[in-house]
Amino acid sequence: MGDRRAILQGAVDALFDAPGLEPVALSPVYETAPVGGPEQGPFLNVVLLADTELPPIELLERVQSVEEAFERVREARWGPRTLDVDIVAYGSRRGGDPDLTLPHPRAHERAFVLRPWADTDPDAVLPGHGAVADLLAGVAGQEIRRRDDLALQPPL
Numbered sequence: 412m413g414d415r416r417a418i419l420q421g422a423v424d425a426l427f428d429a430p431g432l433e434p435v436a437l438s439p440v441y442e443t444a445p446v447g448g449p450e451q452g453p454f455l456n457v458v459l460l461a462d463t464e465l466p467p468i469e470l471l472e473r474v475q476s477v478e479e480a481f482e483r484v485r486e487a488r489w490g491p492r493t494l495d496v497d498i499v500a501y502g503s504r505r506g507g508d509p510d511l512t513l514p515h516p517r518a519h520e521r522a523f524v525l526r527p528w529a530d531t532d533p534d535a536v537l538p539g540h541g542a543v544a545d546l547l548a549g550v551a552g553q554e555i556r557r558r559d560d561l562a563l564q565p566p567l
């Protein structure tokens with residue numbers, strides 16, 4: 412919802428405002444058909460790779476504080492929202508804490524995660540599921556479109 416590109420850029424920048432997280436790579440922007448939820452417009456999705464010294468739960472707090480800073484609005488589960496920042500994976504870590512499931516339990520079935528992730532790291536592996544490049548074959552039917560006209564500035 413809102414000015415999707417400006418919100419994404421602001422969120423990407425805000426994630427690195429505090430110490431403990433360093434950007435490594437930012438994917439192209441994809442415009443993607445909504446997966447699940449009510450009838451709604453297309454999303455913009457990006458994947459960000461970062462190095463961190465923060466333990467996973469502190470990274471989740473960072474991510475959630477950025478969502479709050481952008482006054483995240485979400486009207487329904489999987490419905491329209493201003494911003495959603497998920498932790499797709501944290502190294503090879505696997506864990507089922509309901510507050511933080513690693514890797515994200517639905518990442519393997521989402522082209523809007525796998526495509527930009529493979530762009531930033533062609534050798535990426537989704538723990539428990541295998542090579543991201545291989546998983547892409549299973550989501551080939553999902554509608555996603557690269558929008559280079561909406562590309563973000565990499566965070567400094």
Ligand SMILES: Nc1ncnc2c1ncn2[C@@H]1O[C@H](COP(=O)(O)OP(=O)(O)OP(=O)(O)O)[C@@H](O)[C@H]1O
Nearest residue numbers: 489495496497498499509510511512513514515517
């Ligand atoms: N890997 C993760 N990344 C982000 N949040 C997670 C993760 N695992 C569990 N959560 C929990 O999920 C909750 C956020 O769920 P939210 O309502 O934003 O789901 P969603 O992003 O809309 O849907 P989905 O989970 O299918 O992407 C948070 O309270 C958080 O504690």
Ligand SMILES: Nc1nc2c(c(=O)[nH]1)N=C(CO)CN2
Nearest residue numbers: 443444445446454489495523
């Ligand atoms: N295209 C698209 N669909 C979604 C997305 C998303 O980021 N992009 N996020 C969801 C819940 O996190 C649910 N559905």
